Structures are given as C-alpha cells and as structure tokens.
Amino acid sequence: MIPNCPPRACVLPALLLIGLGAAPAQAQSAGGNRAAISGPVDPNADTGRDTITIGGGIAVVPSYEGSNNYVIVPAAAIRGRVSGFNFASRGTVLSVDVLRDRSTHGLDIQFGPVVNVNFNRVGRRVDQRVRQLDGRKVAFEAGGYFGIAKTGVFTSPYDTLGASVTVLADTTGIHNSYTITPTVNYGTPLSRKAYVGVSLSGTWAGDGYARSYFTVSAPESLRSGLPVFTNARGGFKNYNVSALGTYSLTGDLRHGLGLYVVGSYSRLQGDFARSPIVSVAGSPNQFVGAIGLGYTF
Template structure:
C-alpha cells in the first residue's frame, strides 16, 4: 500500500536528484519529534491516474557550454492497471512490474526510449557553432531498480536505486549511455513533497568523439585546438533537488507547482575537450519551474 502512495507523490520531472544536503537535518529532526502523520484515503490508492505538466526551464546551450538558453519543458507520469510510466527529461520509461499492494519493496524493470538533442541547435558560442550541428539521436534501452518505502521520515518516504542503459539506434553517435542513480523522496504533508538524488553518466568512445572531439578541419573553422579521439567513460556526476506543492491541497489530485534544480560536473576528456575547457565550462546547471495537474 505504501508503495502506491509514494509513487503517486513522487514528482514527475526528474533526471536525477541531489545527495545529502537536506538529509542530516531531516534525520536529526526525526529523532527529536515524531514525523507528522499523513492521512490518506485508501480508495484513492488503487485508481488509475495521470499527471501532466508544463513550464519553462534553462539548460546549457550544449553539453559543456557556459551559455544558457531558456526552453519550454513538459512532463507526464501516471499509472494504468497497476503499471507506472513516467518521463525524465526527454526520456519516457515504463515500469513493467505491476504494483503489489502488500509490499513496501518496489522492484522496477522496463523499457526506456528518449531523444538526445545535444548540439542539434541553440548553440550560442560561435566557435562551437562553427564545428557544425548534430542530428537528433533516438536512444532506446531499459532500466532496472529497487526501492523501499518507509525509510527515514515517515511510512511514505522512499529510497530507490536504479540503473538505465540506452543506445543510439539512429547512427548519430552510435554509442551507449549508462545512468546509475540513487533517489530519496518524502512528502512533507498532503500538499508538499521534496526529492533529492545523485547520479552518474557513463558513455562510450563514439559518444565522446561525436560531441567532444575537434578534428583538424574543425580546428581551422573554429579556432579551437585539435582534440582528436577523446575517450569514453564517466562523463559526469550530477546532483538534483526537486519540490512539488499542491495548490489544490492534495498531491494525489488537482493542480500542483513543481520546481527542479540540478548541477552536473563533467569529467575526464569531456572536461578537457576545448569545447568545454576553452569555449565552455565543466560545471553545468539545469533548472525548471512549472505547473501540473493530476487527474
């Protein structure tokens, strides 16, 4: 039963979450006074539900950029016949394991499909723009994970670990992206929810060459030094903080405001590439704010 509550409360925008900032204070507070009890009508837990939302966000103009662009954002998540689905950025995933009413352990497994729009357009820096754009990559794969409900603050908070694997099927970068993550989320009341997480991104050599290499022709066109054959590996570590507040008074239905802020740090050849080290920055910020509705 708790698993269903937590899934309903988990914010539908994500990628990822931040590590450790709010946890020490939360744990200390829990020791000194009991967590507030959140009453939930059991009849709302078994129903099918869908949440849709939209807003505005800011992202680097390409991976490794220190210029930012404002973009529209949208998201969807829901549950139909006990099966959960959700979007994370430009990825859509389905949990093929049906909810179990009596367990506080959540086994997650299912397909993932998404788009990679890196360097497709909106490149602000003229030097990187001179290197040319890339086509949109369609990435397909899957994920597996496990979560537990009732961990720290209440019977409704959740801790989960998961790892996803996707591969480009359109020949744009012809490589893979592996994303392990650890996530924690808790409702503060029937109105408010917060989530934190940490994740990493691991990619192949072809990914690094497609988005971070500078060949001799590109060096002449852009003025950036040659950076041939960058190696794949750990591309970045990320940390994210998110929040959700129900204007209707209930996170399980009605209108909600959401916000998300994420920090990512590029590693290895991804940070050493002149696309990052000269024309951009290894420090990457992402954020969004918007409004959603749960049916």
C-alpha cells in the same frame, strides 16, 4: 536517468527539458510520496486507481552539453499509472515499468523499456566558436532500466529510498554508442501539500559518444579557432546532484493542481571535461533549473 516511482506514489518527475541534448544526464529528480503524512489519510487509498499527471513550464538549460551559455526553453512532463503499470517522462527520456504494482512490505521492483531523444549539438549553440563546428543530427536511443524502491525508510511510513540503473544505446547511427546511468534517490512528503526529493547519479558513456560530441577535427579547428582534439575516449562522463520540490495548490498532493521546482548540478569528467568545447568554450559545471505547474487527475 529513470525515476524510481514506488507504487501509488510518483509525483511529477523533473520537467521535460525540450532542446537539451544532455537532459538524460542533467534533468534529475527523485520519486514521489505514497500519501500525505498529516491528517487521517489511508496510504493505500489510491491502490489500483488509474492516474495521470501532466505539467508544463519553463526551464533554463545549457545551450549544449558542456556549454557555459544558457537558454530558456519550454518544458512539459507526463507521468501516470494505467491498470497498475507506471510510466513517466524525465528529461527527454520516457520509461515504462512493465511490472504491475504488487509491492510487499513497501518494497517495489521496477523493470521496463526506456527511449530517449538526444538533441545534443543539434541547435541552440550560442558560442560562436562552437557554432563553427559540424552540427549533429537528433539521436534516438533505446534501452531499459531496472530499479528497486523501499517505502517507509527514515522519516515516516511514506518516505521512499530507491536505486536504479538505466542503459541506453543509439539506434540511429549518430554516435553508435551507449550510456549507463546508476541513480540513487530519496523523497519524502513534508505535509499533505508539500514534498521534497533529492537524487544522486553518474553516467558512463562509450567511446562513440565521446568522439561524436566532444572531438574537434583539424578542419573544425581552422574554422572555429578551438584546439584540435581528436582522441576523446569514453568513460565516466559526469556526476549529477538534483532536487525537486512540489507544493499542492489545491490541498492534496495526490490530485489537483501543483507547483513544481527542479534544480540540478552536474560536472563533466575525463575527456568530456578536457574537450575544447568544454575547457575553452564552455564549462564542466552544468546547471539546470525549471519551474512549472502540473495537474493530477
């Protein structure tokens, strides 16, 4: 899912959860704040200014999509704006807004390309039964997104409500399928130093995605002891709720060092939840947590 980053706004997105194949559906966060709400701050003071935020930390993630075992992985993220064009990483997704910042009355239209690296079932399969199943190669996915965001909605002139739709398709023949993810998010600054955001999303996945990552063939069943499950079909894959909190350690959210905390809950649906790698060896309930530091230049 791609964040709705309003002009001159997007605080560090959710951390890049390295090694999590399901990160596009699980590593969620909201957008950012335009300016601080306390003190004599001009909300348009950063108009046109190039900026970049880089961050790193650690994340706790499922060992594969549908696992009930969790692993600790390194995390990193980047976002920025160059010459009015925004870019950001979210999970293992990188997006670029090719529409230059020209918001009118707090309304921002977003559109651009998206790429993703899907590591699902490539490694880190903790469960011994799932480790007996055939592994998967890394899938490179590409697509695009369209979004709209409004600044100054509920709590102040600087809170932001946004919605977007992201479409990704496999380009490497690993699952030969697609995902479609609509997202709604809301974020607001609490002070010059603090910001919170929430996000709600869902993902629709194609038949190829379901077959590649959630079926259990007869030979795999003999090796692993899991039931045969060969008729997995695509459809509504999961819904996700997530939250982001950030606190400036140097006094201003717009620049300097900040502490970031991300939490996410996702629940698998349909054949994705009925698959033995989830219903027997794992869980449809998926959690992600991350903490890190970021610096905005």
